Amino acid sequence: MFYLKRFGWVILAILLCVGFESVVTSGKNFDYVYRMCVLAGLYVTLAVSLNLINGITGQFSIGHAAFYQVGAYITGFFAATGYKGFASNSLVQQLSHIGVNATWTVQGLWLVMMVLAGAAGAAVAGFVVGLPSLRLKGDYLAIVTLGFGEIIRIVCQNQPALGGAYGMKIEPRINSMWFVWLLAILCIAVCRNLLKTAHGLPFLAVREDEVASSAMGVDVTKVKVTAFVIGAAFAGAAGALLGHFEGFVSPPMFKMEVSFMVLTMVVLGGTGSITGSTVGALLLFGIPEWLRQIEDSHHNPILVSAGSVLGFAIMLVAAVAYVRHLIHHFHGEKKAKTQRIVGTFAAALVAQFFLGMLLNLVPALRDKSWPYADLRWAIFAVTLIVLMLLRPQGMFAHHEFSVARFFKRPKEAAA
Amino acid sequence: MSTILQLTDATIKFGGLTAVNKVSFNLQKGDLFGLIGPNGAGKTTCFNLITGVYKPTSGSIVFNGKEISGTPSNKIASLGICRTFQNIRLFPALSVLENVVVGAYLRHKTGLGSALAYLPSAIAETEALRAEAFALLQVVDLDDVAHVRSADLPYGKQRRLEIARAMATQPSLLLLDEPAAGMNPQEKDDLARVVRRIRDEFEKTVLLIEHDMRFVMGLCERIVVLDHGEEIAQGPPEAIRSNPKVIEAYLGEAV
Ligand SMILES: Nc1ncnc2c1ncn2[C@@H]1O[C@H](COP(=O)(O)OP(=O)(O)OP(=O)(O)O)[C@@H](O)[C@H]1O
Numbered sequence: 001m002f003y004l005k006r007f008g009w010v011i012l013a014i015l016l017c018v019g020f021e022s023v024v025t026s027g028k029n030f031d032y033v034y035r036m037c038v039l040a041g042l043y044v045t046l047a048v049s050l051n052l053i054n055g056i057t058g059q060f061s062i063g064h065a066a067f068y069q070v071g072a073y074i075t076g077f078f079a080a081t082g083y084k085g086f087a088s089n090s091l092v093q094q095l096s097h098i099g100v101n102a103t104w105t106v107q108g109l110w111l112v113m114m115v116l117a118g119a120a121g122a123a124v125a126g127f128v129v130g131l132p133s134l135r136l137k138g139d140y141l142a143i144v145t146l147g148f149g150e151i152i153r154i155v156c157q158n159q160p161a162l163g164g165a166y167g168m169k170i171e172p173r174i175n176s177m178w179f180v181w182l183l184a185i186l187c188i189a190v191c192r193n194l195l196k197t198a199h200g201l202p203f204l205a206v207r208e209d210e211v212a213s214s215a216m217g218v219d220v221t222k223v224k225v226t227a228f229v230i231g232a233a234f235a236g237a238a239g240a241l242l243g244h245f246e247g248f249v250s251p252p253m254f255k256m257e258v259s260f261m262v263l264t265m266v267v268l269g270g271t272g273s274i275t276g277s278t279v280g281a282l283l284l285f286g287i288p289e290w291l292r293q294i295e296d297s298h299h300n301p302i303l304v305s306a307g308s309v310l311g312f313a314i315m316l317v318a319a320v321a322y323v324r325h326l327i328h329h330f331h332g333e334k335k336a337k338t339q340r341i342v343g344t345f346a347a348a349l350v351a352q353f354f355l356g357m358l359l360n361l362v363p364a365l366r367d368k369s370w371p372y373a374d375l376r377w378a379i380f381a382v383t384l385i386v387l388m389l390l391r392p393q394g395m396f397a398h399h400e401f402s403v404a405r406f407f408k409r410p411k412e413a414a415a
Numbered sequence: 416m417s418t419i420l421q422l423t424d425a426t427i428k429f430g431g432l433t434a435v436n437k438v439s440f441n442l443q444k445g446d447l448f449g450l451i452g453p454n455g456a457g458k459t460t461c462f463n464l465i466t467g468v469y470k471p472t473s474g475s476i477v478f479n480g481k482e483i484s485g486t487p488s489n490k491i492a493s494l495g496i497c498r499t500f501q502n503i504r505l506f507p508a509l510s511v512l513e514n515v516v517v518g519a520y521l522r523h524k525t526g527l528g529s530a531l532a533y534l535p536s537a538i539a540e541t542e543a544l545r546a547e548a549f550a551l552l553q554v555v556d557l558d559d560v561a562h563v564r565s566a567d568l569p570y571g572k573q574r575r576l577e578i579a580r581a582m583a584t585q586p587s588l589l590l591l592d593e594p595a596a597g598m599n600p601q602e603k604d605d606l607a608r609v610v611r612r613i614r615d616e617f618e619k620t621v622l623l624i625e626h627d628m629r630f631v632m633g634l635c636e637r638i639v640v641l642d643h644g645e646e647i648a649q650g651p652p653e654a655i656r657s658n659p660k661v662i663e664a665y666l667g668e669a670v
């Protein structure tokens with residue numbers, strides 16, 4: 001009965017992913033959307049797997065792109081040396097009659113193997129990086145993991161066998177959106193299962209207090225290394241899918257920015273919360289992409305003048321400062337507090353409009369203007385700063401999203 | 416009666432400071448043993464030696480006939496020694512029940528793989544451990560706050576929770592570091608009852624550090640006194656109370 005139910009869930013997940021893919025591909029000019037959906041799925045996997053290391057086990061690791069890269073380069077290496085042999089292998093040839101069509105089956109089998117290989121390779125890397133975490137804490141561990149990420153990237157960049165700075169071509173290119181999302185779901189499910197069973201508690205305990213954990217019989221060493229290995233394996237699997245989707249791998253795809261982006265997704269969502277990491281990943285990946293597309297009805301980029309930008313910045317700073325004051329010093333009812341916070345932002349929004357008009361009277365500010373799309377990273381950064389100032393514990397804090405929590409009054413939810 | 420713990424000339428030096436100097440004492444199974452001494456006498460350091468936080472510079476610590484000095488903390492916990500901390504060290508973000516399950520987890524049998532796949536065996540074990548933990552919460556009278564974040568508990572309850580968490584590892588020797596600190600007289604009486612129950616009903620050996628003399632003298636059957644890392648007296652409460660060395664160490668404080 002249990003296995004039947006489980007089988008049902010797995011089938012449902014696969015159907016969902018395949019359905020999602022066919023919805024996306026049914027639109028016209030779906031190339032861009034398809035690409036975005038694949039990358040979003042990969043980022044969800046990265047964020048949720050980093051959350052296992054950072055949020056759940058409390059090991060401040062910031063070199064997650066390294067594991068992503070290890071997975072991608074391993075598939076790159078295998079694809080260059082082994083794909084032809086694999087496709088012409090007699091067993092594979094026989095199996096290829098099973099599926100929709102021969103190429104589909106052969107590529108699917110290959111992809112599964114590559115995902116496993118990428119995961120295994122990255123798991124080994126995770127084990128190696130996990131070891132220093134036994135002696136290092138906090139900032140020191142962060143530096144080591146960051147250094148490890150850079151070392152991996154620079155070594156690849158200087159290895160002619162791995163394509164050097166140019167990178168490697170990966171044949172065949174495989175569009176595997178449903179597979180990407182299946183991996184993301186698997187990653188989420190694994191983390192959720194861990195937290196649902198007693199086996200997740202030692203991980204949380206290590207985050208909370210290492211000395212007390214080991215006094216209670218928790219093997220701190222094993223827990224930390226396990227977290228690194230599992231987290232890295234998922235990142236490696238994601239890397240393998242990325243490689244086959246792009247058709248090539250190159251060192252700049254795994255720059256420090258990628259690590260920081262993934263880390264920001266986790267922190268923004270609320271370290272330790274799986275739902276938080278997922279939503280964080282979708283938002284942080286989605287916002288800059290969405291900003292890139294803002295244009296008017298004639299497909300011209302919308303311009304903003306320096307005066308408006310300045311006016312907006314000033315009012316935003318003022319609003320944030322006042323809301324922070326409210327958060328810390330307003331001791332009234334929760335409802336009144338929320339009303340005031342919302343009111344502050346509404347007032348600031350109106351004020352920035354007039355302030356912008358006023359500032360635009362200055363010729364130097366009026367004549368300078370930029371398209372929105374160019375400001376997107378600035379807008380992105382400001383959004384992050386505001387969020388972190390107002391809610392340093394992240395959107396979801398340590399909690400998971402649940403319908404019950406959503407409908408409960410705050411007091412009950414806390415209990 | 417058989418010896419459960421035997422310290423022989425246990426010594427530890429931190430740089431030039433000898434925090435514990437040639438301390439020797441024996442605990443018999445079923446003892447309710449007190450460890451007292453003025454501030455900085457080396458009591459907590461003794462606990463740290465026994466539970467493997469530090470390795471003694473010299474001397475030996477034998478538990479159930481096995482030398483344990485230098486064994487890592489988590490191994491010592493699985494051998495059957497568990498402790499509470501003077502400066503409460505709960506897992507703040509975890510609920511009261513989860514704190515206790517961490518202790519009980521020591522005895523888990525299903526592997527991590529079955530938990531990651533959420534197999535029935537792992538689910539059943541989780542349920543069993545939670546039930547076990549809940550039963551312990553009833554012993555220390557915390558079952559009504561089982562789902563509260565442990566950091567949100569008042570001080571006295573946090574101390575009781577530490578005891579429940581340590582009990583969950585099912586130790587044969589329980590070490591309590593100032594369990595009554597910060598409690599009011601009523602809470603102290605309740606605590607004394609719980610400790611006695613742990614010894615009588617659950618058949619644990621208990622070694623406890625405490626500054627409140629009324630509490631120790633009323634509860635413990637044998638006491639060892641440390642001062643400046645050295646053992647200055649050992650014996651039943653009556654003998655300790657009238658021992659001139661002990662009185663001197665406490666500078667005439669009413670003992
Ligand atoms: N890790 C350490 N490094 C250096 N010195 C230490 C260390 N741990 C303890 N000490 C020193 O050892 C001495 C004994 O400390 P300990 O904590 O054992 O005292 P205690 O008897 O528990 O006192 P209290 O009643 O205040 O808890 C103190 O002087 C303390 O400063």
Ligand SMILES: [Mg+2]
Pocket residue numbers: 458459460501
């Ligand atoms: Mg102490």
